[in-house]
Amino acid sequence: MPVDYPFPVKALIQQLKRLPGIGPKSAERIAIWLMQRGCEATAPFAEALNAAGTEVSECDVCGFFATEAEGCAVCDGPGRDHAVLCVVEQPTDILPLERSGAYRGHYHSLRGKISPLENVGPEDLRIAELIGRIRDGHFAEVILAFSADVEGEATANYLVEILSAFDGVRVTRLAHGLPVGGGLENADELTLYRALEGRVGLR
């Protein structure tokens, strides 16, 4: 039999290959890089991995990442506007909205979007939790912030219908606008088309 890597290296490559965006060649490269640096590199790596796996969980309320020790930075954070709720597809969508500084309300991650062709239905998403929060909370406005593709728009349409049962809750969605700093000639046609349809009166 030809010589191969010893078992621990093979096992590591096997694990790395399972990560998104990592092929067999990259997995091998990363494994070798770690091996050549030994414990100094692998120990903190293993520690970080373990901590992320055991300590981080999904916040039961908003779906963002939370820890036992510190709770959820969104739900438990100070200075939140309790009258606005922004619904997003993924917990990672919360960070860019936070960084924009334009929004101080609460969030709700659905953990995906409706996509029958990929076998994802409303019951696979955190929609029941969303309805519970709106029923029991004091939200005056719910903002739907989904991607501008077919699945994102279908999910928005579905929620608009369901949320129409709540009188006194305004449902809005993000406007489709032009990117800042981009001239008209740099915008793609669909963006322009939507920006035109969603144009805003000035006087």
Next chain:
Amino acid sequence: MAYERSVLSSLKASQFRCFDSLRLTLEPGVTLFVGDNAQGKTTILEAACVLLRLQSPRASQLGETIRIGHDACAIGGSLAESELLLQYSEKAGRKLRLDGETQRRSADYLRASELVVWMANDDLALVRGGGEGRRRYLDFMAAQLYPAYRPALQAYDRALRSRNFLLKRDASPRWAEIDAYTRLLAQHGEVLTRHRREVIDRLAPYAAEAQRQISDRDEDLRIAYEPGTTSGDAADDLATELIARRDEEFRKRQTIAGPHRDDLSLAVNNLPAAKFASEGQQRTVALALKLAQSRLFLEMRRRPPLLLVDDVFGELDPGRRNALMAAWPADSQKLITTTHLHWLDDRFASAAVITVTGGQVAPANR
């Protein structure tokens, strides 16, 4: 008057259908490809079509065009001052480059490209076949004229597939989910309807004129838009109609109205062409539709399209052949395939002739 145009001066392809490696220099005027059937002639035109328009008249997925036993293909070419390159692999999908620079959006790539008209012997199916072929003809044309058309068509198709899937999946359909797609169909369908109606309105006089020219008789061709809805063109109309016809959708388990059921009606001397026209008249209608497309491109974009003419010439009688040559845009670059050259005359004196045999090309002796 001479029009501005971009000449496709070279065409390269690798692992594309029967071609391991294809390298061609093309004439600004006419390049003829001669060979028996199934030797790769049509594939050359297909490569040009995919390179310039990112879609093939012969394949619904680019994956179908990869040479058997390989997992990626590439097509490239020089169009005027620009270098176009398209790479496709099953794993990484489609990649576009313009002058070496990666283009993330196909719209940016297509802006640098040229208009294309595809004419083929089997265009007869436009007259005799089902509505799908006529919708494809309209789509190929409208996508080149209106930049918002392609994204709307892609979104409409995906929403339609999702909606039909939901209608079939459950014994008791979940209408709340289905209606989420109803509104999407209506919204994107409205874009398709509006542009199809406009394109057909503009096309109609050119189609009538081309029919008269090719038939050399007073044959009266009328084309008209036949919407796949019984209501109006507005987005709300389609949504309202689908909700009103829910019982019918429940029985048929599919989306029963919308642009996916649109058609283009064709009548010669006031009678439906599929049923009542002679085969000769039908061939003329097919040619007239493609010539009308060229003239519409000239009128709307002030550019003569690249003509890809597949296996049409040898099949036409001399009368129609002469009429076609008199009517097509003189300024257009043309790539023409044929199985024989009996019909070749002085009008093609400056044309290059290339033989195609078993996926190999060579300049021909004339």
